[in-house]
Amino acid sequence: MILDYPLPGIGHNCGPPLDPGADWRRFCWNKAHARAWKTPPREIALARLARARALGMTYRDYTAVLLDKGVHL
Secondary structure (H helix, E strand, C coil): CCCCCCCCCCCCCCCCCCCCCHHHHHHHHHHHHHHHCCCCCHHHHHHHHHHHHHHCCCHHHHHHHHHHHCCCC
């Protein structure tokens, strides 16, 4: 079994988390992140790649700015 969080340190009683809604927020964030970074149609991906190359950026950096600010550079 692979854990996505570090094991508790010495002296930790492995009790419940202090923030009861943390698991639900993590679930919602993971779903939204996967939906935002879903592969777009080929034409859109090629247009973003061409624009990113023209600006001297990587495709991932250009897409991150586009998703964050909602504007084309």
